[in-house]
Amino acid sequence: xxxxxxxxxxxxxxxxxxxxxxxxxxxxxxxxxxxxxxxxxxxxxxxxxxxxxxxxxxxxxxxxxxxxxxxxxxxxxxxxxxxxxxxxxxxxxxxxxxxxxxxxxxxxxxxxxxxxxxxxxxxxxxxxxxxxxxxxxxxxxxxxxxxxxxxxxxxx
Numbered sequence: 001x002x003x004x005x006x007x008x009x010x011x012x013x014x015x016x017x018x019x020x021x022x023x024x025x026x027x028x029x030x031x032x033x034x035x036x037x038x039x040x041x042x043x044x045x046x047x048x049x050x051x052x053x054x055x056x057x058x059x060x061x062x063x064x065x066x067x068x069x070x071x072x073x074x075x076x077x078x079x080x081x082x083x084x085x086x087x088x089x090x091x092x093x094x095x096x097x098x099x100x101x102x103x104x105x106x107x108x109x110x111x112x113x114x115x116x117x118x119x120x121x122x123x124x125x126x127x128x129x130x131x132x133x134x135x136x137x138x139x140x141x142x143x144x145x146x147x148x149x150x151x152x153x154x155x156x
Contacts, residue, residue, distance in 0.1 A: 012075040016133035019068060025135060027063030030055075031073075032130045038117050039126035048122075050079070052114035064115065073115055076129050081112040 020028055031053070038051050053073075055061040063069045070080070117126070 012072045013132045015072045035126045035130035039123035043123045048119040050116040079116045
């Protein structure tokens with residue numbers, strides 16, 4: 001079920017700046033690019049559906065495992081995989097239902113693997129979110145000024 005929560009103007013801006021200073025500039029550029037491309041696709045196609053954020057580089061994969069980066073994703077209104085969402089406690093198993101042990105016992109365990117850009121976010125909202133996490137200022141020492149090529153979204 002799709003949530004219709006709308007992130008606030010400038011959502012995630014402070015945390016994005018902090019993450020940039022801590023060396024997550026690459027994953028932030030990747031996320032910004034994914035948001036902008038999804039906005040363009042939604043305008044072009046006239047159709048809106050959830051878009052998975054698939055980290056294709058080790059750097060982006062590591063960022064997706066970072067607690068603070070996931071906090072940023074939540075602030076932006078992005079949706080975690082179903083298996084990371086809060087679930088109600090599983091019913092206690094009786095001695096007669098021992099076959100329900102293990103990962104297969106959870107109805108949500110195999111449904112989704114990736115965070116998603118919700119279908120409810122409009123192209124305008126996606127562009128505002130991308131702008132809110134865009135870096136405007138000097139790069140931290142040791143980082144390149146300009147990436148060799150914009151990070152690509154897996155949908156390209």
